[in-house]
Amino acid sequence: MSGQLVMSGVPWFDDRGQTVNAHGACLLEQDGRYYLFGEYKTDDVNRFAGFACYSSADLADWRFEGIVLPQQDGGLMGPGRIGERVKVMRCPSTGVYVMYMHSDDLRYMDPHICVATSDTIDGEYTFAGELTYQGEPIRKWDMGTFQDDDGTGYLLLHEGDIYRLSEDYLVAEERVAEGVARGGESPAMLKHDGRYFLMFSHKTSWESNENFHLSAPALEGPWTYRGHFAPDGSLTCNSQCTFAFRLPTGEPVYMGDRWSFPHQASAATYVWQPLRAEDDTLSIPEFWGAWDPRTRGPAELVGKETEIDFSSDIAGEEIVIPFTGTRVALVGRSRPDGSYARVELTRADGTVVSSIYVTFYSKVPDSGYRYVSPVLPWGHHALRVTVLGEPTEWSDKRGERFGSVGTRVTVDRAVVID
Template sequence: MKDIIFNGVPWFDQNGNTVNAHGACIVREHDTYYLFGEYKTDDKNMYNGFSCYSSKNLADWKFEGMALTPDADKMLYPDRVGERVKVVKSRKAENYVMLMHTDNMQYSDPCIGVAVSNKINGRYKFIGPLMYKGEKVRKWDMGTFIDEDGTAYLMTHEGNIYRLNDECTQAEELVAENISPGGESPAMCKHDGKYYIMFSNKTGWDNNDNYYLTADNINGPWENQGLFCPQGSATYNTQCSYIFDFQIEDKIIKMYLGDRWSYPKQASSATLVMLPLEFENGKMSISEYMQAWSADDVSEFKEQQLISYKFYSNKKSESREIQFCGERISLFGKASNEGGYCRLDIMDRANNIVKTDIINFYGTAPMSGVRYVSPKLERADYVLRITVLSESGEWFTKDGMRYGSQDCYVDIYGYSVDDF
């Protein structure tokens, strides 16, 4: 069985727990990829710590532990916000530096924070705010980029780019300013000598058509190149978060990492999407969405034996059951702006629940495909029970604009069963 990365579904760690890492980054160290992200809850958008996971293949994840936890004496404590965690390696101190957006719950006290660790997968120590010319960098949505010469940069909402010092603990120079008014969640890469930076528009937890700019020099001038995914796809129902290098033998592939948010049930239902970026004649794109792809060669993986199964409902507590025998079950359905949450219970022959998950059928743009892939099970007879929760996400941006689902439908059209 090939190592397959499934996009937009819950991933699971070595213990069968849902991978909980959002607003994330992936850092490669030797032959291992480390995923850092916001450790979310399902009830409140507050700082709960930053998690760390590791993988050799991007398909199988090991929970390394909490890289940074709430601290009552620091800027990151319960009832505050901690977001957009990014980790870079200091080329001078040869340690690891974590940068993040800290804030109060009203988003009126933004500041970039700094934490350090001697090990990439160790516990990080918060050391204070990021400073520039003696003042705190009071920005929120942020990203990081390491140039080919090892120089580290911080990018912020609206398009400010700061060069960091060699220790990556202070900002030394504002190299570009306000290059993307209205943009947030920046991510950057360099390909064939050209710089590419992508941004999301501001729609709260909702997805939108993200866009990118290019420059021959990181100082600019920067030129807006438009969208990098098909118009109307809402960036395949994701928000850009990070660009990392994925290595296959001697080949490096620039990989897009995007968040598929699921407010308010972020811990259980928010997912990640990884897709290879394409470059041609100074342009960048993701021309097609892959539900799943092989880590061996980044080729698309397509399910061969889909069993038709129809269930479409928004009625609270209405349920259906699928009996299966195997080691893994996948569920296929349609996401739309009328979608909502359902609970999945996998039960053994004795009717004991062996796994429970919550998945979301909401999508800014309509999308059909895989919605759930269970963790590997012991081969046996099981029942998958699907229960409509009659719940969906709704949120408002700072200007009072409403976003989210118009209803709470669960829309399933098939499943598949695997044996390894």
């Protein structure tokens, strides 16, 4: 990240210089520090490789705390399984941290909502099995959680089911709402000025779509459809909702994912945007590529700008950008015929500091930051951008193809930060 700026749509780097790998995430604040939990993705196939935890004091610089729930030896979170939508809440009555997740087989035909626990926020968490309602497992998939002001915990499910959790958070005790968002997935909830808001994505696999929201005076309802909350036509700023949190000043923030199948570990990124809550509606009035959480206002990277004018869909074609400073950013275009580049950061002697995939694909064209390097010791470095010639593409359970119609990489300029 960049000097306490929250940046969307670019890879984030942690204290080790590795990409922050925490997708389908949630965020908790404890003792003045934020803890980010998410899916620890791979860059090849979609499988459960563990849930990761990162922490930050400023939402910009992230420290890797570890894999807090690793792949289990067998069972619902073992080899050959999928683990998604990890959410963590601290149970007020027990002080235990309770983790919730969606477990499935690789074909998404065996869904379960599962639970794990830890005495400390940064784990390791102990897997406890399925979450049940009236003695039966909850066989659902996309899920979220919400903790009300009085400490009551809730499980949110696709299609808009809401369950109140038991006092110890380990059982679903009451279904307080059912089917309030038919066709919706990836639920996220926030409360503002005594009113409840639910955000959902439509079901388009890894592809972004126009996410929508509802509001209600109580969790039981009545829930009223309020339409899109991001600029129309932006496909929710090219993202899918996953969670909402509050800044210390009380303002709500949207958390979303920009998925990039199959290279999710490095090329999938995050979209975090301030939310405006007015009466019965939420909105992201405009997309900010970078913003300052201290002022809750838009910001830009400050540095020396160089025009690049590189656009190619030929595999192996590349551009090398030498620079002197502490970091470099790329501004470019994502588009329906865009796809992957390999971006390598090297020292003057040619030693590779970082090598990751970066995607230049989006269903809706967008111009903005595509890459911001980790911070380096001041000196002479180089950035190599290579066209992979490999489209981002996948099929859903019905066999419908999604993804890029080409393999183009487009870089417009570089920003060198001294």
